Amino acid sequence: MSSSSTSAAANEYPYEEGGYTLYSFHGCPFAQRALRALSAAKVPYKLVEIDLQNKPSWYHLVNPQLKVPALRTPSGEILIESLVISEFVADQFPEAQLLPKSAIERAQLRLFVEIFTSRVIPNLYGSLRSATAKEQEDKKANLLAGIKEANDELAKQWERPSGKGGPLWLGDKFSLAEINTASFVNQLAAVKKHRGLVIPQTQEYAAFNKWVDAFSAYPEYSKFSTDDDVIAEQLRKFVA
Ligand SMILES: N[C@@H](CCC(=O)N[C@@H](CS)C(=O)NCC(=O)O)C(=O)O
Incomplete structure:
Protein backbone atom coordinates (compact mmCIF):
# COMPACT_ATOMS: atom_id res chain seq x y z
CA MET A 1 0.00 0.00 0.00
CA GLU A 95 28.33 13.97 1.58
CA ALA A 96 26.51 15.05 4.76
CA GLN A 97 29.69 14.22 6.73
CA LEU A 98 27.83 12.97 9.78
CA LEU A 99 30.87 10.81 10.56
CA PRO A 100 34.52 11.83 10.31
CA LYS A 101 36.64 10.42 7.51
CA SER A 102 39.21 8.21 9.17
CA ALA A 103 38.50 4.88 10.85
CA ILE A 104 40.19 5.98 14.07
CA GLU A 105 38.15 9.19 14.26
CA ARG A 106 34.96 7.16 13.68
CA ALA A 107 35.96 4.76 16.46
CA GLN A 108 36.57 7.68 18.83
CA LEU A 109 33.14 9.15 18.05
CA ARG A 110 31.50 5.74 18.54
CA LEU A 111 33.17 5.35 21.95
CA PHE A 112 31.53 8.64 22.99
CA VAL A 113 28.13 7.28 21.87
CA GLU A 114 28.83 3.98 23.66
CA ILE A 115 29.39 5.83 26.95
CA PHE A 116 25.83 7.11 26.63
CA THR A 117 24.49 3.69 25.63
CA SER A 118 26.06 1.75 28.46
CA ARG A 119 26.70 4.28 31.25
CA VAL A 120 24.36 7.26 30.85
CA ILE A 121 21.05 5.93 29.46
CA PRO A 122 20.60 2.87 31.77
CA ASN A 123 21.40 4.96 34.87
CA LEU A 124 19.13 7.78 33.72
CA TYR A 125 16.08 5.49 33.57
CA GLY A 126 17.40 3.39 36.46
CA SER A 127 17.46 6.40 38.78
CA LEU A 128 13.78 7.08 37.97
CA ARG A 129 12.74 3.44 38.44
CA SER A 130 14.63 2.89 41.70
CA ALA A 131 12.25 2.48 44.60
CA THR A 132 14.59 2.90 47.56
CA ALA A 133 16.57 6.04 48.45
CA LYS A 134 19.79 3.98 48.50
CA GLU A 135 19.17 2.62 45.01
CA GLN A 136 18.31 6.09 43.71
CA GLU A 137 21.53 7.56 45.13
CA ASP A 138 23.58 4.72 43.61
CA LYS A 139 22.03 5.19 40.15
CA LYS A 140 22.41 8.97 40.34
CA ALA A 141 26.09 8.54 41.27
CA ASN A 142 26.53 6.12 38.34
CA LEU A 143 24.75 8.56 36.03
CA LEU A 144 27.05 11.41 37.08
CA ALA A 145 30.06 9.11 36.60
CA GLY A 146 28.84 8.37 33.05
CA ILE A 147 28.42 12.09 32.36
CA LYS A 148 31.91 12.74 33.75
CA GLU A 149 33.25 10.07 31.39
CA ALA A 150 31.51 11.80 28.46
CA ASN A 151 32.95 15.13 29.70
CA ASP A 152 36.49 13.73 29.69
CA GLU A 153 36.07 12.26 26.18
CA LEU A 154 34.91 15.68 24.92
CA ALA A 155 37.93 17.39 26.49
CA LYS A 156 40.23 14.82 24.83
CA GLN A 157 38.47 15.14 21.48
CA TRP A 158 38.83 18.92 21.42
CA GLU A 159 42.61 18.48 21.56
CA ARG A 160 42.51 16.31 18.41
CA PRO A 161 42.54 17.81 14.89
CA SER A 162 38.98 16.57 14.17
CA GLY A 163 37.68 18.17 17.39
CA LYS A 164 38.90 21.60 16.29
CA GLY A 165 38.78 22.90 19.87
CA GLY A 166 35.00 22.29 20.15
CA PRO A 167 32.35 23.15 21.12
CA LEU A 168 30.71 20.16 19.30
CA TRP A 169 32.42 16.78 18.84
CA LEU A 170 33.56 17.78 15.34
CA GLY A 171 34.16 21.46 16.06
CA ASP A 172 31.23 23.41 14.65
CA LYS A 173 29.67 20.45 12.77
CA PHE A 174 26.54 18.75 14.20
CA SER A 175 27.47 15.10 13.68
CA LEU A 176 26.48 11.59 14.68
CA ALA A 177 28.05 12.31 18.09
CA GLU A 178 25.23 14.76 18.86
CA ILE A 179 22.57 12.97 16.78
CA ASN A 180 22.95 9.80 18.86
CA THR A 181 23.22 11.40 22.30
CA ALA A 182 21.53 14.81 22.54
CA SER A 183 18.02 13.44 23.07
CA PHE A 184 19.21 11.73 26.26
CA VAL A 185 20.70 14.97 27.58
CA ASN A 186 17.20 16.38 26.97
CA GLN A 187 15.76 13.47 29.02
CA LEU A 188 17.89 14.49 32.03
CA ALA A 189 15.10 17.02 32.68
CA ALA A 190 13.10 14.17 34.25
CA VAL A 191 15.92 13.18 36.59
CA LYS A 192 16.25 16.82 37.62
CA LYS A 193 12.51 17.13 38.27
CA HIS A 194 11.87 13.78 39.96
CA ARG A 195 15.25 13.03 41.56
CA GLY A 196 16.79 16.48 42.01
CA LEU A 197 19.86 15.76 39.91
CA VAL A 198 21.62 18.83 38.51
CA ILE A 199 24.87 18.60 36.55
CA PRO A 200 27.28 20.71 38.63
CA GLN A 201 28.49 23.93 36.96
CA THR A 202 32.07 23.12 37.98
CA GLN A 203 35.38 22.66 36.18
CA GLU A 204 34.86 18.88 36.47
CA TYR A 205 31.86 19.06 34.10
CA ALA A 206 32.92 22.17 32.15
CA ALA A 207 33.35 20.43 28.79
CA PHE A 208 29.99 18.64 29.08
CA ASN A 209 28.17 21.86 30.02
CA LYS A 210 29.87 23.78 27.21
CA TRP A 211 28.90 21.05 24.73
CA VAL A 212 25.24 21.03 25.87
CA ASP A 213 25.00 24.84 25.59
CA ALA A 214 26.52 24.65 22.11
CA PHE A 215 24.38 21.88 20.59
CA SER A 216 21.20 23.36 22.12
CA ALA A 217 21.64 26.39 19.89
CA TYR A 218 21.69 24.33 16.69
CA PRO A 219 18.42 23.96 14.73
CA GLU A 220 19.30 20.28 14.13
CA TYR A 221 18.78 19.92 17.90
CA SER A 222 16.01 22.38 18.70
CA LYS A 223 13.77 21.29 15.82
CA PHE A 224 13.22 17.89 17.49
CA SER A 225 13.76 18.66 21.18
CA THR A 226 11.09 18.15 23.82
CA ASP A 227 10.17 20.70 26.51
CA ASP A 228 11.54 19.83 29.94
CA ASP A 229 8.04 19.84 31.50
CA VAL A 230 6.75 17.45 28.84
CA ILE A 231 9.67 15.07 29.46
CA ALA A 232 9.12 15.17 33.22
CA GLU A 233 5.44 14.34 32.67
CA GLN A 234 6.14 11.60 30.07
CA LEU A 235 8.62 9.87 32.38
CA ARG A 236 6.47 10.18 35.50
CA LYS A 237 5.17 6.68 34.69
CA PHE A 238 8.66 5.25 35.30
CA VAL A 239 9.03 6.90 38.68
CA ALA A 240 8.96 4.21 41.33
N1 LIG B 1 16.44 0.05 21.17
C1 LIG B 1 15.37 0.77 20.49
C2 LIG B 1 14.48 1.40 21.54
C3 LIG B 1 13.27 2.09 20.93
C4 LIG B 1 12.18 2.33 21.96
O1 LIG B 1 12.24 1.83 23.10
N2 LIG B 1 11.14 3.08 21.57
C5 LIG B 1 10.01 3.25 22.43
C6 LIG B 1 9.47 4.66 22.44
S1 LIG B 1 10.64 5.82 23.08
C7 LIG B 1 8.87 2.38 21.92
O2 LIG B 1 8.61 2.34 20.75
N3 LIG B 1 8.20 1.68 22.84
C8 LIG B 1 7.11 0.85 22.50
C9 LIG B 1 5.91 1.13 23.32
O3 LIG B 1 5.87 2.15 24.02
O4 LIG B 1 5.00 0.32 23.27
C10 LIG B 1 15.98 1.80 19.56
O5 LIG B 1 17.10 2.28 19.83
O6 LIG B 1 15.38 2.10 18.52
Whole structure:
Protein backbone atom coordinates (compact mmCIF):
# COMPACT_ATOMS: atom_id res chain seq x y z
CA MET A 1 0.00 0.00 0.00
CA SER A 2 1.42 3.37 -0.88
CA SER A 3 1.13 6.65 0.97
CA SER A 4 -2.12 7.46 -0.76
CA SER A 5 -3.99 4.52 0.76
CA THR A 6 -5.69 4.93 4.08
CA SER A 7 -7.55 1.68 4.74
CA ALA A 8 -5.42 -1.32 5.68
CA ALA A 9 -5.80 -4.86 4.42
CA ALA A 10 -4.10 -7.52 6.56
CA ASN A 11 -0.76 -7.23 4.75
CA GLU A 12 -0.76 -3.51 4.02
CA TYR A 13 0.81 -0.55 5.72
CA PRO A 14 1.43 3.09 4.72
CA TYR A 15 4.69 4.11 3.06
CA GLU A 16 6.04 6.47 0.45
CA GLU A 17 6.53 4.67 -2.86
CA GLY A 18 10.12 5.16 -4.04
CA GLY A 19 11.10 7.25 -1.01
CA TYR A 20 11.98 7.04 2.64
CA THR A 21 9.31 6.56 5.30
CA LEU A 22 10.07 7.12 8.98
CA TYR A 23 7.76 5.60 11.60
CA SER A 24 8.26 7.73 14.64
CA PHE A 25 6.89 9.30 17.78
CA HIS A 26 8.00 12.89 18.24
CA GLY A 27 8.61 12.59 21.99
CA CYS A 28 10.72 9.40 21.77
CA PRO A 29 14.45 10.02 22.34
CA PHE A 30 15.33 7.01 20.15
CA ALA A 31 13.12 8.24 17.31
CA GLN A 32 14.73 11.68 17.66
CA ARG A 33 18.05 10.07 16.63
CA ALA A 34 16.50 9.03 13.32
CA LEU A 35 14.71 12.37 12.86
CA ARG A 36 17.93 14.33 13.46
CA ALA A 37 20.01 12.06 11.20
CA LEU A 38 17.58 12.43 8.28
CA SER A 39 17.27 16.16 8.85
CA ALA A 40 21.03 16.77 9.21
CA ALA A 41 21.62 14.80 5.98
CA LYS A 42 18.77 16.72 4.28
CA VAL A 43 17.00 13.51 3.27
CA PRO A 44 13.35 13.98 2.25
CA TYR A 45 11.07 11.47 3.96
CA LYS A 46 7.45 10.77 4.71
CA LEU A 47 6.74 10.88 8.43
CA VAL A 48 4.27 8.39 9.88
CA GLU A 49 3.62 9.32 13.49
CA ILE A 50 2.80 6.25 15.60
CA ASP A 51 0.52 6.68 18.59
CA LEU A 52 2.32 4.48 21.12
CA GLN A 53 -0.77 4.27 23.33
CA ASN A 54 -2.88 3.05 20.45
CA LYS A 55 -0.63 1.48 17.82
CA PRO A 56 -2.11 0.89 14.38
CA SER A 57 -3.00 -2.75 13.69
CA TRP A 58 -0.55 -2.86 10.74
CA TYR A 59 2.49 -1.71 12.72
CA HIS A 60 3.75 -5.28 13.36
CA LEU A 61 4.32 -5.50 9.57
CA VAL A 62 6.83 -2.64 9.90
CA ASN A 63 8.43 -3.61 13.19
CA PRO A 64 7.46 -6.88 14.89
CA GLN A 65 8.99 -5.42 18.08
CA LEU A 66 6.30 -2.70 17.87
CA LYS A 67 8.84 0.01 18.68
CA VAL A 68 9.74 3.31 17.03
CA PRO A 69 11.75 4.36 15.14
CA ALA A 70 11.67 2.26 11.97
CA LEU A 71 12.80 3.40 8.54
CA ARG A 72 11.56 2.03 5.22
CA THR A 73 14.03 2.67 2.38
CA PRO A 74 13.11 3.39 -1.26
CA SER A 75 13.91 -0.25 -2.13
CA GLY A 76 11.50 -1.54 0.51
CA GLU A 77 14.01 -2.63 3.18
CA ILE A 78 12.88 -1.88 6.71
CA LEU A 79 15.49 -0.87 9.27
CA ILE A 80 14.84 -0.89 13.01
CA GLU A 81 16.93 0.24 16.03
CA SER A 82 17.78 3.93 16.22
CA LEU A 83 21.58 3.50 16.15
CA VAL A 84 21.34 1.24 13.10
CA ILE A 85 19.17 3.83 11.36
CA SER A 86 21.40 6.82 12.13
CA GLU A 87 24.53 4.89 11.07
CA PHE A 88 22.75 3.85 7.87
CA VAL A 89 21.92 7.49 7.08
CA ALA A 90 25.56 8.47 7.69
CA ASP A 91 26.76 5.65 5.37
CA GLN A 92 24.16 6.24 2.67
CA PHE A 93 24.70 10.01 2.54
CA PRO A 94 28.47 10.45 3.04
CA GLU A 95 28.33 13.97 1.58
CA ALA A 96 26.51 15.05 4.76
CA GLN A 97 29.69 14.22 6.73
CA LEU A 98 27.83 12.97 9.78
CA LEU A 99 30.87 10.81 10.56
CA PRO A 100 34.52 11.83 10.31
CA LYS A 101 36.64 10.42 7.51
CA SER A 102 39.21 8.21 9.17
CA ALA A 103 38.50 4.88 10.85
CA ILE A 104 40.19 5.98 14.07
CA GLU A 105 38.15 9.19 14.26
CA ARG A 106 34.96 7.16 13.68
CA ALA A 107 35.96 4.76 16.46
CA GLN A 108 36.57 7.68 18.83
CA LEU A 109 33.14 9.15 18.05
CA ARG A 110 31.50 5.74 18.54
CA LEU A 111 33.17 5.35 21.95
CA PHE A 112 31.53 8.64 22.99
CA VAL A 113 28.13 7.28 21.87
CA GLU A 114 28.83 3.98 23.66
CA ILE A 115 29.39 5.83 26.95
CA PHE A 116 25.83 7.11 26.63
CA THR A 117 24.49 3.69 25.63
CA SER A 118 26.06 1.75 28.46
CA ARG A 119 26.70 4.28 31.25
CA VAL A 120 24.36 7.26 30.85
CA ILE A 121 21.05 5.93 29.46
CA PRO A 122 20.60 2.87 31.77
CA ASN A 123 21.40 4.96 34.87
CA LEU A 124 19.13 7.78 33.72
CA TYR A 125 16.08 5.49 33.57
CA GLY A 126 17.40 3.39 36.46
CA SER A 127 17.46 6.40 38.78
CA LEU A 128 13.78 7.08 37.97
CA ARG A 129 12.74 3.44 38.44
CA SER A 130 14.63 2.89 41.70
CA ALA A 131 12.25 2.48 44.60
CA THR A 132 14.59 2.90 47.56
CA ALA A 133 16.57 6.04 48.45
CA LYS A 134 19.79 3.98 48.50
CA GLU A 135 19.17 2.62 45.01
CA GLN A 136 18.31 6.09 43.71
CA GLU A 137 21.53 7.56 45.13
CA ASP A 138 23.58 4.72 43.61
CA LYS A 139 22.03 5.19 40.15
CA LYS A 140 22.41 8.97 40.34
CA ALA A 141 26.09 8.54 41.27
CA ASN A 142 26.53 6.12 38.34
CA LEU A 143 24.75 8.56 36.03
CA LEU A 144 27.05 11.41 37.08
CA ALA A 145 30.06 9.11 36.60
CA GLY A 146 28.84 8.37 33.05
CA ILE A 147 28.42 12.09 32.36
CA LYS A 148 31.91 12.74 33.75
CA GLU A 149 33.25 10.07 31.39
CA ALA A 150 31.51 11.80 28.46
CA ASN A 151 32.95 15.13 29.70
CA ASP A 152 36.49 13.73 29.69
CA GLU A 153 36.07 12.26 26.18
CA LEU A 154 34.91 15.68 24.92
CA ALA A 155 37.93 17.39 26.49
CA LYS A 156 40.23 14.82 24.83
CA GLN A 157 38.47 15.14 21.48
CA TRP A 158 38.83 18.92 21.42
CA GLU A 159 42.61 18.48 21.56
CA ARG A 160 42.51 16.31 18.41
CA PRO A 161 42.54 17.81 14.89
CA SER A 162 38.98 16.57 14.17
CA GLY A 163 37.68 18.17 17.39
CA LYS A 164 38.90 21.60 16.29
CA GLY A 165 38.78 22.90 19.87
CA GLY A 166 35.00 22.29 20.15
CA PRO A 167 32.35 23.15 21.12
CA LEU A 168 30.71 20.16 19.30
CA TRP A 169 32.42 16.78 18.84
CA LEU A 170 33.56 17.78 15.34
CA GLY A 171 34.16 21.46 16.06
CA ASP A 172 31.23 23.41 14.65
CA LYS A 173 29.67 20.45 12.77
CA PHE A 174 26.54 18.75 14.20
CA SER A 175 27.47 15.10 13.68
CA LEU A 176 26.48 11.59 14.68
CA ALA A 177 28.05 12.31 18.09
CA GLU A 178 25.23 14.76 18.86
CA ILE A 179 22.57 12.97 16.78
CA ASN A 180 22.95 9.80 18.86
CA THR A 181 23.22 11.40 22.30
CA ALA A 182 21.53 14.81 22.54
CA SER A 183 18.02 13.44 23.07
CA PHE A 184 19.21 11.73 26.26
CA VAL A 185 20.70 14.97 27.58
CA ASN A 186 17.20 16.38 26.97
CA GLN A 187 15.76 13.47 29.02
CA LEU A 188 17.89 14.49 32.03
CA ALA A 189 15.10 17.02 32.68
CA ALA A 190 13.10 14.17 34.25
CA VAL A 191 15.92 13.18 36.59
CA LYS A 192 16.25 16.82 37.62
CA LYS A 193 12.51 17.13 38.27
CA HIS A 194 11.87 13.78 39.96
CA ARG A 195 15.25 13.03 41.56
CA GLY A 196 16.79 16.48 42.01
CA LEU A 197 19.86 15.76 39.91
CA VAL A 198 21.62 18.83 38.51
CA ILE A 199 24.87 18.60 36.55
CA PRO A 200 27.28 20.71 38.63
CA GLN A 201 28.49 23.93 36.96
CA THR A 202 32.07 23.12 37.98
CA GLN A 203 35.38 22.66 36.18
CA GLU A 204 34.86 18.88 36.47
CA TYR A 205 31.86 19.06 34.10
CA ALA A 206 32.92 22.17 32.15
CA ALA A 207 33.35 20.43 28.79
CA PHE A 208 29.99 18.64 29.08
CA ASN A 209 28.17 21.86 30.02
CA LYS A 210 29.87 23.78 27.21
CA TRP A 211 28.90 21.05 24.73
CA VAL A 212 25.24 21.03 25.87
CA ASP A 213 25.00 24.84 25.59
CA ALA A 214 26.52 24.65 22.11
CA PHE A 215 24.38 21.88 20.59
CA SER A 216 21.20 23.36 22.12
CA ALA A 217 21.64 26.39 19.89
CA TYR A 218 21.69 24.33 16.69
CA PRO A 219 18.42 23.96 14.73
CA GLU A 220 19.30 20.28 14.13
CA TYR A 221 18.78 19.92 17.90
CA SER A 222 16.01 22.38 18.70
CA LYS A 223 13.77 21.29 15.82
CA PHE A 224 13.22 17.89 17.49
CA SER A 225 13.76 18.66 21.18
CA THR A 226 11.09 18.15 23.82
CA ASP A 227 10.17 20.70 26.51
CA ASP A 228 11.54 19.83 29.94
CA ASP A 229 8.04 19.84 31.50
CA VAL A 230 6.75 17.45 28.84
CA ILE A 231 9.67 15.07 29.46
CA ALA A 232 9.12 15.17 33.22
CA GLU A 233 5.44 14.34 32.67
CA GLN A 234 6.14 11.60 30.07
CA LEU A 235 8.62 9.87 32.38
CA ARG A 236 6.47 10.18 35.50
CA LYS A 237 5.17 6.68 34.69
CA PHE A 238 8.66 5.25 35.30
CA VAL A 239 9.03 6.90 38.68
CA ALA A 240 8.96 4.21 41.33
N1 LIG B 1 16.44 0.05 21.17
C1 LIG B 1 15.37 0.77 20.49
C2 LIG B 1 14.48 1.40 21.54
C3 LIG B 1 13.27 2.09 20.93
C4 LIG B 1 12.18 2.33 21.96
O1 LIG B 1 12.24 1.83 23.10
N2 LIG B 1 11.14 3.08 21.57
C5 LIG B 1 10.01 3.25 22.43
C6 LIG B 1 9.47 4.66 22.44
S1 LIG B 1 10.64 5.82 23.08
C7 LIG B 1 8.87 2.38 21.92
O2 LIG B 1 8.61 2.34 20.75
N3 LIG B 1 8.20 1.68 22.84
C8 LIG B 1 7.11 0.85 22.50
C9 LIG B 1 5.91 1.13 23.32
O3 LIG B 1 5.87 2.15 24.02
O4 LIG B 1 5.00 0.32 23.27
C10 LIG B 1 15.98 1.80 19.56
O5 LIG B 1 17.10 2.28 19.83
O6 LIG B 1 15.38 2.10 18.52
